Amino acid sequence: MTDAVVDIRGLNKSFGSLHVLRGIDLTVSTGDVVCVIGPSGSGKSTLLRCVNLLEQPESGTVLVGGVDLTDRDCDIDAARRHIGMVFQQFNLFPHLTVLQNCTVAQVTVAKRSTSEATRIARENLVRVGLEDKVDEYPAKLSGGQQQRVAIARALSMDPNLMLFDEPTSALDPELVGEVLSVMRQLASEGMTMLVVTHEMAFAREVADRVIFMDAGAIVEEGRPAEVLGSPTEARTREFLHRVLEPTKLSTDEFLGDRAAPAGGPAMELPKIDPHGLTP
Amino acid sequence: MTTTTTTTRRLSPRQRAQRLRWAQYALLVVAAALAIWLADWPAIYKAFLRPDLILAAVTGGLFSALWMTISYTAGAFVLGLVAGTVVALMRLSPVGPYRWIASAYIEFFRGLPAILVFIAFSLIAIPFPGLQMPWEPYGTVWLALGLVATAYMAETIRAGIQAVPKGQVEAARSLGMPAMVASRKIVLPQAFRIVLPPLTNELILLVKDSSLVFVVGVSLTHFDLTKWGRAMANSEANLTPLVVAGFAYLLITLPLSTLVRRMEHSAEKAH
Ligand SMILES: Nc1ncnc2c1ncn2[C@@H]1O[C@H](COP(=O)(O)OP(=O)(O)OP(=O)(O)O)[C@@H](O)[C@H]1O
Ligand SMILES: [Mg+2]
Numbered sequence: 001m002t003d004a005v006v007d008i009r010g011l012n013k014s015f016g017s018l019h020v021l022r023g024i025d026l027t028v029s030t031g032d033v034v035c036v037i038g039p040s041g042s043g044k045s046t047l048l049r050c051v052n053l054l055e056q057p058e059s060g061t062v063l064v065g066g067v068d069l070t071d072r073d074c075d076i077d078a079a080r081r082h083i084g085m086v087f088q089q090f091n092l093f094p095h096l097t098v099l100q101n102c103t104v105a106q107v108t109v110a111k112r113s114t115s116e117a118t119r120i121a122r123e124n125l126v127r128v129g130l131e132d133k134v135d136e137y138p139a140k141l142s143g144g145q146q147q148r149v150a151i152a153r154a155l156s157m158d159p160n161l162m163l164f165d166e167p168t169s170a171l172d173p174e175l176v177g178e179v180l181s182v183m184r185q186l187a188s189e190g191m192t193m194l195v196v197t198h199e200m201a202f203a204r205e206v207a208d209r210v211i212f213m214d215a216g217a218i219v220e221e222g223r224p225a226e227v228l229g230s231p232t233e234a235r236t237r238e239f240l241h242r243v244l245e246p247t248k249l250s251t252d253e254f255l256g257d258r259a260a261p262a263g264g265p266a267m268e269l270p271k272i273d274p275h276g277l278t279p
Numbered sequence: 280m281t282t283t284t285t286t287t288r289r290l291s292p293r294q295r296a297q298r299l300r301w302a303q304y305a306l307l308v309v310a311a312a313l314a315i316w317l318a319d320w321p322a323i324y325k326a327f328l329r330p331d332l333i334l335a336a337v338t339g340g341l342f343s344a345l346w347m348t349i350s351y352t353a354g355a356f357v358l359g360l361v362a363g364t365v366v367a368l369m370r371l372s373p374v375g376p377y378r379w380i381a382s383a384y385i386e387f388f389r390g391l392p393a394i395l396v397f398i399a400f401s402l403i404a405i406p407f408p409g410l411q412m413p414w415e416p417y418g419t420v421w422l423a424l425g426l427v428a429t430a431y432m433a434e435t436i437r438a439g440i441q442a443v444p445k446g447q448v449e450a451a452r453s454l455g456m457p458a459m460v461a462s463r464k465i466v467l468p469q470a471f472r473i474v475l476p477p478l479t480n481e482l483i484l485l486v487k488d489s490s491l492v493f494v495v496g497v498s499l500t501h502f503d504l505t506k507w508g509r510a511m512a513n514s515e516a517n518l519t520p521l522v523v524a525g526f527a528y529l530l531i532t533l534p535l536s537t538l539v540r541r542m543e544h545s546a547e548k549a550h
Contacts, residue, residue, distance in 0.1 A: 052453055081455030091450035095468050104464055105454035150450075157454060 003030045004063070005161050005192045006051060011060035013046055020046045022216040024060070028161070033193045035203035035224070038213035039239055044196040047213070048165050051194065052083045065160055081110060084154030084162040088169050090146040092138040098125065098149050099134040102156045110157060117156070124152040128182050144175030148182055155186075162186065164195040200244060204228050212236045325517075332519035336511060343500065344507035345527050351489040351503055354421035356482055359428030366433035368462065371440060381433065388430035397423050397494035416497040423495070428485055435481060439474035440466055476546070479539045483532050504528060 006028035013021040020043045028034050036044050049055040050062060053069050053076050062069045067079055093101050102121035106112045112120070125131050128148035138146055147167055154162060164183065168176040180202050187193055187206050197203060203210050203224055210227040212220045212235075220233045231237050242249060290298075369381035388396070400423045403410060412418035443466050451461035471478075490505035497503075502510065508524030 054449055054453060077452075077455050077457045079455075080453055083453070085450075085453040087446060087450065089446055091444075091446040093447065093450070093465055093469075095472065105451075105456055108460050108464055109455045109457070153454070 004028065005030050005032075005065060006194065007061075007063040008051070009061045009063075011047070011050060011062065012058045013043075013050060013055060014058060020216050021050065021057075024216075024218060026211070026218065028192060028194055030192055031190045032208045033187045033191075033195065033206050034209045034211060035207040036194065036196045036211045036213060037198070037200070037203060037239070037243075038219075042213045043216040044213055045165050048085075048163050048194060048196055051161075051163055052080050052085055054085075077109065081105075081157050082160045084151075084157060084159035086147070086150050086154055086162065086164045086167045088166040090138075090143070090150045090170070092146055092150055092153070094138050096137075097134065098130065098136050098138065098141070101138065101149060102153045105153075106156055120158075121152070121156050124155040125149070127155065127185075128152045129178075142175060143171045144178045147171065147179045151179075151182055151186075159191075161192045161194065164193065164197070166196050166198065168197070168199060198243065200228060200240075212239065214239070327518050327522050329517060329519045332515055332517055333523060335515075336508075336520045336523040339511070340502070340507055341523060341527060344502050344504045344524070345530070347501055347507075348486065348489050348503040348505075348528075349531065350417065351420045351424065351492060352482070352486045354417060355424035355428050355489070356485055358421055358425030359432045359481075359485070360478075362425065362429040363432030363436050364467070366429060367436035367440060370433060370437050385430045385433055388427050389434070391427070393424070393427045393488050394491055394494060396427055397491045399423075401495040416492070416495065416501050419495050420489070420492050420497075424485065424488060424491070427488070428481065431481055431484075432478065435474050435477045436470060438477075439470035442473050443469045476539045476542045479535055479542070483535050483539075486528065486531050486535075 004027045006026065008024055008026040011021050011024040011026075012019070024047060026034075026047075036047065038044050046055055050057050051064065053062070057070055060070070064079060064083060068074060069076060069079055093104065096104060099118065099121055102124060103114070103117040106117035106120060107114055110117075122131065122134065125134060128151055130145060130148055130152065133141060133145065133149070138149065141149065147170075151162075151167075167183070168179050171179065176199070180199060183193070183195070183202070184206050195203075195207070205224075207224045209221060210224045211218055212227055212231070212233070214235050220227055220231060220236045227236065228240065231240060366381045366384060369377040370385065372378055372381075400419050412422070414421075447465055447469065448461055451465040452458070456464065489503055492501075492503050493506045493509070497506070499510075504524040504527050508521040511520035512518055
């Protein structure tokens with residue numbers, strides 16, 4: 001229990017009348033890489049954003065490094081300094097250079113000297129292979145480079161935990177690999193990581209555990225080989241079928257939910273073919 | 280006859296538009312020529328551009344008046360910028376009372392004619408006889424002009440802050456920056472870059488509004504361009520000093536509006 005970096009109990013979150021997270025329990029142990037997969041709108045981003053309290057949970061507890069972030073007296077700014085976050089849209093600071101992006105928080109909140117912050121930032125930019133871009137502005141970089149800067153920026157705060165929210169979804173296909181390779185290297189160095197992703201190959205190879213979420217709940221979790229290879233839940237199988245074999249989808253399958261209210265033969269949903277995964 | 284109809288019919292839309300434009304140019308040239316020919320130039324010169332008065336104006340206090348206009352404007356602008364930023368942040372604060380105070384302030388001062396504020400300041404010594412503003416007459420002018428400028432600039436700056444993507448704050452907060460630090464280091468620098476053109480426009484408006492100092496009554500050495508031009512025009516019974524003052528305003532405002540256009544142009548190119 002004590003080596004759990006993340007320990008979430010009974011987490012609930014609603015946006016108005018929309019119940020987005022329904023009683024999530026989740027632990028992430030030190031050094032583990034946990035990948036969260038699931039359909040759009042299932043609450044993956046919201047779950048991740050509850051881990052550093054970018055979203056305020058309604059009920060439940062979120063412990064990170066043993067500190068209860070949902071405690072009203074918790075110093076959330078101090079806690080966030082040890083939780084790195086990487087966004088789908090990079091969110092680099094456009095008015096600062098690559099180096100300044102990586103030093104601004106170190107200097108203003110971690111109270112490091114400029115020279116120390118610069119040294120640490122450079123180290124991390126070397127780690128992501130961007131040491132020659134330190135003085136560029138983000139707008140001059142490709143998407144893949146920007147996302148690697150975002151990773152270096154988070155690493156510069158010496159996080160105990162890294163959160164990734166679909167870090168490669170906004171990238172052109174040929175740029176996905178460079179970001180994933182940085183993440184793979186990070187994982188091999190023992191970083192604790194919670195990753196929302198649609199990159200099934202990455203999850204299969206790098207993750208210690210895969211979590212499948214649907215409709216605000218964890219439907220299935222386990223080793224990648226189990227969840228991705230031989231899922232026990234029908235919803236997991238259907239999701240993987242759609243993600244892994246998008247070209248084999250029949251029109252019935254994706255028209256299904258829209259055709260459903262009209263009644264008729266389309267009501268035969270869910271139309272899951274357990275052998276669809278291994279044709 | 281048949282040939283002309285066929286040629287007009289053969290005109291392409293572009294050719295037709297071109298002919299129309301030439302016709303308009305010709306009309307303009309005729310109108311201008313008529314104006315030049317019919318105008319009584321010696322009378323015009325005597326009324327607006329008497330060379331001896333231009334010389335007298337330039338040597339007799341134009342630069343002092345220009346400097347006063349710049350001083351009044353600059354002080355009010357700085358005050359408006361600082362207070363406007365504070366009011367904008369209050370306007371966007373999660374704390375209700377801050378929001379209400381900021382909204383009330385903005386609505387109040389945007390809804391008043393600036394001259395009313397100046398009149399109030401000119402009369403303030405009646406209910407408060409002992410009241411002494413520091414740095415007179417600058418103190419009064421800066422405060423009166425600045426109070427109004429604050430309201431307008433707060434709205435501009437608020438729009439700029441709201442134009443900064445939400446992800447910027449989220450990234451800053453997720454690095455552990457408290458809300459104030461995130462505002463200061465991440466949001467405001469980007470917001471000011473966005474509102475630089477509209478803020479410069481407000482500076483131009485402020486240059487012109489500084490002419491309202493005539494309401495509070497300042498001594499001769501503190502006359503701004505308008506007051507100075509008017510006084511001299513009165514004593515000389517001629518409009519030339521006012522024309523000189525007008526050109527002096529353009530000397531300030533034209534470079535500023537060129538600057539705005541440049542900034543807007545480069546912002547367009549950046550996208
Ligand atoms: N700030 C918000 N206000 C209102 N509704 C929201 C907000 N954020 C998310 N939602 C809703 O909550 C649900 C879950 O959103 P979330 O972003 O967590 O899904 P997701 O699993 O990350 O989906 P995706 O794969 O599309 O990113 C969605 O229906 C979404 O519309
Ligand atoms: Mg998401």
